[in-house]
Structure formats: structure tokens, C-alpha cells
Amino acid sequence: MAKRKNILYILSDQQRFDTISAYGKNDICKTPHIDALAENGMKFTNAFTPSAICAPARASLMTGLYPHKHGVIDNYTDIKEGTPLLGQCMQDAGYYCAYAGKWHVSPSKQPTDCGFEDGKPFMGYGFPGSRVFKSLKFDAPPRNTPNYYQEYLKENGWDGMDISGSFMGNNPNLQIQEMYARHDGPVESTIEYFVAQETCRLLEKAAKDDRPFFLWANFWGPHSPSIVPEPYYSMYDPKDIKEHPSYCETFEGKPYGHYLTEKMWGLGDYGWDAFAQTIARYYGHCTMIDDMVGMIVDKLKELGQLEDTIIVYTADHGDCLGAHKLIEKGAFTYDEIYRIPMVVYGAGKQDNDSLVYLHELMPTALEIAGVAPQKPVDGESLLPLMEGTKQSNGRKDIYCEFHRHFYECRQRMVRDLRYQFTFNESERGELYDFEKDPYQLHNVCYDPEYAEIKKHYIQRMSEYMKELNDPARVWFERIKEFY
Numbered sequence: 272m273a274k275r276k277n278i279l280y281i282l283s284d285q286q287r288f289d290t291i292s293a294y295g296k297n298d299i300c301k302t303p304h305i306d307a308l309a310e311n312g313m314k315f316t317n318a319f320t321p322s323a324i325c326a327p328a329r330a331s332l333m334t335g336l337y338p339h340k341h342g343v344i345d346n347y348t349d350i351k352e353g354t355p356l357l358g359q360c361m362q363d364a365g366y367y368c369a370y371a372g373k374w375h376v377s378p379s380k381q382p383t384d385c386g387f388e389d390g391k392p393f394m395g396y397g398f399p400g401s402r403v404f405k406s407l408k409f410d411a412p413p414r415n416t417p418n419y420y421q422e423y424l425k426e427n428g429w430d431g432m433d434i435s436g437s438f439m440g441n442n443p444n445l446q447i448q449e450m451y452a453r454h455d456g457p458v459e460s461t462i463e464y465f466v467a468q469e470t471c472r473l474l475e476k477a478a479k480d481d482r483p484f485f486l487w488a489n490f491w492g493p494h495s496p497s498i499v500p501e502p503y504y505s506m507y508d509p510k511d512i513k514e515h516p517s518y519c520e521t522f523e524g525k526p527y528g529h530y531l532t533e534k535m536w537g538l539g540d541y542g543w544d545a546f547a548q549t550i551a552r553y554y555g556h557c558t559m560i561d562d563m564v565g566m567i568v569d570k571l572k573e574l575g576q577l578e579d580t581i582i583v584y585t586a587d588h589g590d591c592l593g594a595h596k597l598i599e600k601g602a603f604t605y606d607e608i609y610r611i612p613m614v615v616y617g618a619g620k621q622d623n624d625s626l627v628y629l630h631e632l633m634p635t636a637l638e639i640a641g642v643a644p645q646k647p648v649d650g651e652s653l654l655p656l657m658e659g660t661k662q663s664n665g666r667k668d669i670y671c672e673f674h675r676h677f678y679e680c681r682q683r684m685v686r687d688l689r690y691q692f693t694f695n696e697s698e699r700g701e702l703y704d705f706e707k708d709p710y711q712l713h714n715v716c717y718d719p720e721y722a723e724i725k726k727h728y729i730q731r732m733s734e735y736m737k738e739l740n741d742p743a744r745v746w747f748e749r750i751k752e753f754y
Contacts, residue, residue: 276617276639277477277580278366278485280632281470281567282332283560284325284373285494285600286586288318290557291612299511300554304565305584305614312582312616313657316624317688319669320588321649323600323608324676325494328587328629329376333357333385335633335648337672339741343377344674346396350377355645357633358386361485364640369473372466372489373397381416387487389476391419391469398491399462400498404434409448409496420465429460434498438548440537449496450538450598451552453504458559461500462491467563471570478574485636488567493556493590495549495599503555509547512554517710518543520595524714526698528680529603533596535677546593553592581617581639581657583632594710602673602680604693604701605711609671609684618657625656626666626687649739670735672743683743685732692716692728694747700754702728729754 289296293309294316320328322338330343334354338344342351350356362368363386370382370390375397382390393399395414402412403421412418424430437452439445454461470488477484492499522530538545564584571577589608591597600608611629631650637643638652655661673682681696691711693701702716702725715721729751736744747754 274579275366275483275641277483277576278361278636278639279567279571279580279582280332280485280487280636281564281582281584282329282487282489283493283557283584283586284489284491285588285590286492286557286560286612287589287592287607288610288612290493290554291614293614294612299507300557302557302561304561304568305612308564308568308582308584308616309614311620312614313619313622313659314615315613315627315653315656316622317626318585318611318613318629319609319626319671320586320611320629322672322674323588323604324673325375325587326377327674331628331630332587332632333376335630335644335650337630337649337739337741338674339672339743340649340739345676346375347378349379356385357636358382358485358487360386360637360642360645361640362386362388364637364642365482366485366640367477367480367482368485369477370487370489371469371473373491374489389473392416393420393491398496399465400434404432404452404498406434406437407449407452407496407498408437408439408446419469420462423465424460427460429456432456432460436504437496438545441540442535442537445535445537449498450549451495451497451499454498454500456500458500458503458562461559462498463556463560463563466490467566470567474567474570474574474576478576483579483640485640490560490563492560493553495553497549497552497556499552499555499559503559504552505555506558507551507554509544509551512547512550514543515546515593515710517594517712518546518596520712524699525701526602526695528601528678528698529595529597532601532603532677536598538598539596543593546598549598550592553590578617581615584612584614585629585632586611587629601676602678602682602695604671604673604682604684604691615657618654619659621659623656623659623662625664626669627653627656627664628669668731670732670739672741681743683732683736683741683747685728685735690724690728692725692732694732694743694754696743696746700725
């Protein structure tokens with residue numbers, strides 16, 4: 272029997288789909304190493320996260336389930352006991368399993384509790400620069416484990432590393448999180464380099480094991496604060512970054528929470544210039560991560576493992592980055608945060624435009640390993656689409672969910688490539704016509720001309736809720752005729 276393929280999942284945090292230059296949506300941000308994976312492999316052009324929040328999305332990848340099923344509905348709740356976990360399933364299938372970088376899957380379970388045999392994770396919210404960079408206000412260090420990044424700095428003589436040139440909004444009640452800053456040390460002293468080096472260490476260990484490997488590498492960025500060194504900090508000129516077409520957002524006809532979220536971050540008074548500055552550092556962060564991907568691929572080549580490995584590069588969700596005057600993610604179902612990059616090397620060489628989910632990477636890994644999920648999952652393996660043995664999964668639309676982030680806001684969204692309908696449990700609904708309004712500026716949910724279209728998507732949402740046993744269904748079914 273031929274040896275089963277190795278699997279390497281590389282996950283960035285909060286990375287916009289259009290920052291991967293292979294997608295051809297951005298003529299500024301460059302990602303040549305990931306582009307090379309796409310050129311010699313394939314990419315999904317319609318990949319979506321099930322929930323645009325870190326922990327729920329990551330737990331979905333770990334379990335193959337929607338958040339309301341696995342239990343992680345925000346960044347602090349935990350996976351329900353008895354839920355099969357990808358790491359454990361892969362270990363049971365005979366794989367060497369290891370984990371590098373940001374965890375943020377469970378507040379109580381460590382990777383070693385989930386089937387991963389080795390790794391140095393950033394536990395909790397887990398920003399390893401907190402309380403390490405002396406000038407940094409963002410205070411969210413790893414919890415329940417040592418700060419392995421801090422240990423790495425000490426071991427290499429970079430103790431006392433600091434930042435400069437930081438920027439945050441002007442809300443006096445939120446002077447606790449920088450949008451970006453300059454890392455004042457060499458590239459080798461950055462968090463992302465540490466993650467790449469740790470991944471390479473685990474690859475070397477895996478190469479000495481008789482088992483195939485499943486490695487999950489997780490970069491912190493480009494999630495804010497984007498703390499990047501030169502040359503990445505100054506790599507992109509803010510003057511070259513054009514105003515996003517939806518920056519003209521007025522919030523008319525939109526849920527009030529969108530307006531409040533914009534005010535909370537305190538960036539509005541600065542205008543587009545502030546977003547352009549932030550985006551330039553974010554792009555630099557994306558290119559730095561891309562170089563780290565190149566470092567990891569080079570290690571696979573060095574070990575003679577590249578051609579035996581399936582690599583998937585993706586993200587847990589995106590970032591508004593100025594779209595709709597917003598930053599980061601939250602209780603808004605915009606394309607900029609729900610659509611994600613998904614590039615695959617080592618399977619097939621034909622791009623695929625099927626509607627697919629992040630959490631379908633769970634059954635995909637299991638199929639590569641030659642086993643089936645222990646319990647039913649939401650979705651199906653992407654392997655046939657990756658290999659090109661199947662051209663389409665036949666999916667006509669997708670369903671996504673949101674529960675809370677900063678404030679309670681249970682949302683559900685159903686969309687296809689033409690329309691998107693969003694149910695905001697205690698707010699007005701949203702309906703967008705992508706053909707006429709590609710940037711989701713005009714909410715036509717209560718436009719009489721769209722009454723029949725809205726009725727169709729309400730029915731689709733009802734069908735999804737019933738199929739998935741979604742707890743939001745009770746309220747939705749009672750008020751849908753008036754929504």
C-alpha cells in the first residue's frame with residue numbers, strides 16, 4: 272500500500288481574500304510564494320468561513336461543524352464534550368500530528384488534549400508580543416502555558432525587543448489596541464518568523480517518523496495589531512491604496528450596530544488616510560507571512576517531502592479594512608470578512624468555483640487519511656474538487672452564522688452568487704443584490720420590488736435552520752412573515 276499523503280494546513284488570521292495576489296483582485300499586495308502554490312496547484316474562488324470570528328471558525332475547522340453544534344459561539348466558550356476533534360481523529364488514523372502558533376480553538380483544551388503530539392501554541396487570545404514589547408498597549412498574552420515566543424527571544428539574544436510608530440483610533444474608551452506598529456528588530460525576531468521556524472522544527476521531527484504527518488501551522492497575523500519590521504513596514508505606500516468603493520457608507524438602512532462599531536474603533540475622524548496607513552502595514556504583514564510560507568516550503572523541499580504533502584493555505588476569516596468605514600470583523604455579514612482565500616498544493620491543478628466552507632477541511636483531511644468522520648459533519652470532503660475528479664459540488668448557496676462579538680447579535684446569513692439575505696434577530700434584515708450592488712451598500716430588504724426574492728431566501732433560511740437544527744429557528748419561524 273502506498274504511503275498516504277502528508278497534510279499541512281497553514282492558517283492565517285483575519286486575512287482578506289483579495290490580499291492573495293494569485294486571485295487577481297489586488298494589484299498592490301504581493302504574495303509570490305502562495306501564488307506559486309496556486310500556480311502549481313489550485314485555488315477555490317468561492318470559499319467561505321462558517322462564522323467570521325476567530326475561535327468559532329477555528330473550532331469549526333477542528334470539528335467539521337457549525338458553531339451552534341460544536342459550542343464555540345464566541346472567542347471564550349468551549350467545545351462541547353464528546354465532539355470528535357480533527358487532531359485526535361488523525362492521530363487515531365495513524366498520523367503524526369503537531370501544531371504551531373496561534374491556538375484560539377478552546378479556552379481550556381490545549382493542542383495536546385486534542386490529538387496533537389507536539390507544538391508550542393499561543394493559548395487563549397494569545398498575542399505573544401503582549402508584555403514583551405515594552406511600548407505596546409495591547410495586553411492579551413498567551414494563557415495557561417509559557418510564552419514560547421518570549422523564550423525564543425531570550426534564547427537568541429533579542430530580549431527587550433520593542434516597537435515604535437504605533438497607531439490606534441481616537442476613542443478615549445478604547446486606548447488598548449494598536450492598529451499597527453513597527454517591529455524594531457530583525458525579521459528573525461518576529462512572531463511570524465517564530466511560527467515558521469517552529470513549523471520547520473516539527474517538519475524535521477515528522478520526517479524522522481514512519482507515519483505520515485498532519486501539521487497545522489497558525490500565524491498570528493495579519494490580524495491587528497500588525498506589528499511588522501522593515502522592509503515590510505514601509506514596503507507599501509499608503510498613497511497607492513485607493514479608497515474602497517464602500518467607504519462612502521452612510522449606514523442608512525443598516526443595523527445600528529454597524530454605526531456603533533465604526534464609532535467604537537475611533538478611526539472615522541481620520542478619514543481614508545488612516546485606513547490607507549493601516550492597510551499598508553497590513554499588506555506588509557501579508558507579504559511577510561508569504562515569505563514565511565516560502566521558508567516552510569523550502570524546508571519541505573530540503574527534507575524531500577514536498578511532493579508527498581498536500582498543503583492548504585487559508586484563513587479563519589477576513590477583515591473589512593475600511594470597507595463600510597469598518598475595521599476587523601463583527602456583526603456584519605460583508606463579503607470582505609466571510610469570503611476567505613483557500614489555495615491547495617499537491618492535489619490537483621484546476622481551480623474550482625464551487626461554494627465551499629472552511630470547516631469542510633476537516634472531512635477532507637480524514638479522506639486523505641483514508642478514514643471517515645466518527646460522527647456526521649456539516650459539509651463534505653473537498654478532496655474530489657481539489658483533485659479535479661469532481662468539477663462541482665452542486666451547492667447553490669451557503670449558510671453562515673454569528674452569535675456575538677463585543678455585543679450580543681445572533682445573525683444568520685444565506686447567500687449565493689447573486690443575492691445575500693441576513694437575518695438579524697432583533698434588528699432589521701438585510702438583502703443585497705450583488706449584480707447591481709457588488710459592495711453591499713444598498714439594503715433592499717424592504718424594497719417592494721424585491722419582495723418575492725426576499726421570500727425565496729427566507730424560505731431557504733428556514734430550510735437550512737431545520738436541517739441543521741439551529742436554535743435560532745424558533746424565533747425566526749415565529750416572526751418570518753413580518754420580517
